[in-house]
Amino acid sequence: MTLVTRRSALKLGLAGGALLATSPMAMAQLRIVVEGANFQPLPIAIPDFASSDPTFGREIADIVRNNLRRSGLFLPLDPASLPVQVGDVNGTPNFNIWRTANVDALVMGSVERGGQISSSVRVWDTRQAAQVVGKSYNTDPNSARRVGHIVSDAIYEQLAGGSGYFDTRVIYVAESGPKANRTRRLAIMDQDGANMQYLTDGSSMALTPRFAPNGDLVTYMNFADGNPQVYLLQLSSGQQQRLANVGAMTFAPRFSPDGGTVVFSVEQSGATNIYSVGTGGGAPSQLTSGSAIDTGPSFSPDGSRIVFESDRGGSPQIYMMGAGGGNAQRVSFGQGSYSTPVWSPKGDLIAYTRQSGGQFHIGIMAPDGSGERLLYSSFHAEGPTWAPNGRVIMFFQDPGGNDGPRLMSVDIWGRNPQTISTDTYASDPSWSGLRA
């Protein structure tokens, strides 16, 4: 493959699109096998991105390196150790010097700040002497970090399969103050902890925020009215309103996959049942009945079923029912209790919190309850949320005492537990989909 070939391909119809040129030779072998006990992260060389502002070029490369390292699937090499310090997206690399340096995967990027931010990236398989990724992106100048995340997603998708999850945000509860009287506010940040902003002022306690699929609407539990009630909050406008007026207390909300419905718990006279209501209003529909606590509802990604927790059999366990309610079937049968079930966006797994043996565990299982695996265990760990690719789970863990909760992530193979850095204690993460 030569530079001329790629430029020809660009002219053949990709000039306005996202793809840089590729060629038939780009069917490279370089690929991470993500499963398996003997997994080793893929070493990858990422020189600083070429830029007329070298500091900016290094900053964007750092975002990419950090994302890929935190995924646990890649091992970005020390940039200072590389035979080439700054990327070049216009030429073909000298593969021999990279092979000599034992580098199989090489990322060459450039980034420029103008009216927009433009970035190009090529990923090379040095053994095959082939390009595996070639793309260009433009983002608005106020979201410089996003371009680093978008580039990271492109690399991840090509080398690790599936879709990426770096160009995403997390909404969570920021906690501060003494434990007996803690202030709990909604906050939002990029998935790597950057660009944090508070969304509520802390005058009333806010818990369990959940993103709508469109990433602009959030539903959460607000104590402003005394008992907690489910609210809707629009991020773009800052407008918020109570969702429904039913029962004594409404809580544990979550959106349907199409974003048009919220499923939530309603407490009345000590009994807690699951209801649904359209985000535009209307009369809520009751989906479960009885005197038990039914809560933590979560839709399947096709919208046909709802998984939830109930203590109707004694301790809290996970149950499954149709989206219209009725005929719930128990799916968790292990020792201890199960709560906070959340359906993977891919549909293949349900993540949950399990309590057993004096510990809390974050686990996953198939929707029929089979194949249970505990991914993380500690004194207190709770509240899983899925990355949009269904491979990474974020949750919160709390050492107890006067200390407070922190956000963590772990992958579905139980590898790579990571703490997500936040300014305050943090709980109840909800991971957005990939940003539009």
Added chain:
Amino acid sequence: MAIPAPISTALRAAAMLFFVVVVAACSRSSNDAVGLTGAGNLGPGGGAPGSQQEFIVTVGDRVFFETDSSSLTSEAMSTLDKQAAWLNQYQNYRILIEGHADERGTREYNIALGARRANVVVNYLVSKGVNGQRITNQSFGKERPVAICNDISCWSQNRRAVTVVQ
């Protein structure tokens, strides 16, 4: 703790009636007796008869639950009997029942559990003659612990329903 003369007679009468009720229900707490031996001679911090302070210190404003349970223990029922008697005596107060859970559960479930506990207490007080129209209840889940440590000595204090007179 001296009580102004113009109302002392009525208060003393109220206190004496309360004394009878309390002794009938439970005489375990020494404060019960000390605090009611006579107007102007209340125990330390016991509060004036009919005061919020008296309710908290002398009657007892909270009951405790077993893990993941909303059943009233015999001790809890004893405390609620005293609360009901006091609340029936002093009808000017509105009543908020707060339901709480310990931190050994998940957030949403504990919100529901706190509500269930609060409702059990409301129902009990109503069964003892307290007018339900006076009572509201709220769940705080596990978000407002009073005892902070990593063992049952704290958790058992946090699994509670608190009767707030206001």
